[in-house]
Amino acid sequence: MDVKERVEGKGEGCKMEVKLIEKSGNEMRFLVTNLSVSLANALRRAILTLVNVAAIEDVTIYKNTSSMYDEVLALRLGLIPLKTVPTDKKSSKKIRFLLKEVGPKIVHASDMKVEDPDFAPVYDKTIIMELKRGEEIDLEAEAAYGNGLDHAKFVPAHVFYHFYPIIDIKDSDVKNAKEIAKKCPVNILEAEGGKLSVKKGSIDKCILCKACEDFAGKDVIEISSDPKKIIFEIESWGQLSVKDIIDEAVSGLNSELDMIEEKVL
Ligand code: SF4
Structure with a gap:
């Protein structure tokens, strides 16, 4: 069993x-x-x-004249939940995002242009930052699949x-x-x-x-x-349905146990 x-x-x-x-x-x-x-x-x-979910992993910042440090901005981007296509193996798929805005403006997750809408942010109204008058942000980001062993941002x-x-x-x-x-x-x-x-x-x-x-x-x-x-x-957190999360967790656990069985028996 x-x-x-x-x-x-x-x-x-x-x-x-x-x-x-x-x-x-x-x-x-x-x-x-x-x-x-x-x-x-x-x-x-x-x-x-x-469980494997997608999250922003690499960020290239071309311009940031806001009061938010580049490091803090990159960290915030990594924590935005992204819709994820379920996969029981870690996929090598990368998803590109662009963000270019000028203040005054509250920049939301929905302002990011995503090349594959299957991986759009789960919550449009997630606030990324506030730009004061004349402040600018111009960046490119890349999301990748990962799991909780890689980083807490991949915990589903x-x-x-x-x-x-x-x-x-x-x-x-x-x-x-x-x-x-x-x-x-x-x-x-x-x-x-x-x-x-x-x-x-x-x-x-x-x-x-x-x-x-x-x-x-x-x-x-x-x-x-x-x-x-x-x-x-x-x-x-919205990347996957609870059903997909349980499915993937159970199949992940099964494959780890199968591997142990294979190696020792
Ligand atoms: S019934 Fe349960 S939740 Fe309510 S006060 Fe008692 S222990 Fe706490």
């Missing part, structure tokens, strides 16, 4: 279950039951390091996981139920009719901060977690 089968909960005798909790835009949350923490972490690290998403929360309300009839509910930063506690409870269907949104427990005491509400249930949260 390969990593993909384990992550997808297939395979003989595998009791793993995967349930999609939420998927909207660039974000996805899913619950995996009976997944080992080491495998969960392997998937997280594969997303951070084995914010990804983390946590155990499934257990909220044990021992005494729902507390006098200060409203105050306790107000302590919850994600607003999942309620105090209807003076009784403390968790809003229906919202327990998986608990971030295990224990603010309620610290305020009310363990004799009223106790927070713990179930290590057999892991909630994954993935937010793409």
Whole structure:
């Protein structure tokens, strides 16, 4: 059984279950039951390091009379998320960008002329710099594929996981139920009719901060977690869809394991 089968909960005798909790835009949350923490972490690290996305790598500045140093400008350009055509191998494709502007102007990512629209900036309104009256910028940039092992600018998403929360309300009839509910930063506690409870269907949104427990005491509400249930949260920076990110991370992990198997067996 390969990593993909384990992550997808297939395979003989595998009791793993995967349930999609939420998927909207660039974000996805899913619950995996009976997944080992080491495998969960392997998937997280594969997303951070084995997924290839495009980002600006080389910048040639012909003119910069703005107050922003060339180095800072080049760094900002590198951090602009670019739409990326998914590839499970690092591609040698280079994409050229041109930027030539005169102030007064706020220069946005959409002002860059890109030779291949498949690699245009994800967010047009990303601000690159402000040019005062008469200030000029004239540069050429080249984007290339890379992954998180090369540089953090190639990391495709914010990804983390946590155990499934257990909220044990021992005494729902507390006098200060409203105050306790107000302590919850994600607003999942309620105090209807003076009784403390968790809003229906919202327990998986608990971030295990224990603010309620610290305020009310363990004799009223106790927070713990179930290590057999892991909630994954993935937010793409926009270069790739979450589905493409997971696909590429799992296939990257599989090829690394195949390589180990090939060399040692
Ligand atoms: S642990 Fe934090 S997030 Fe969870 S219910 Fe308590 S206050 Fe809310």
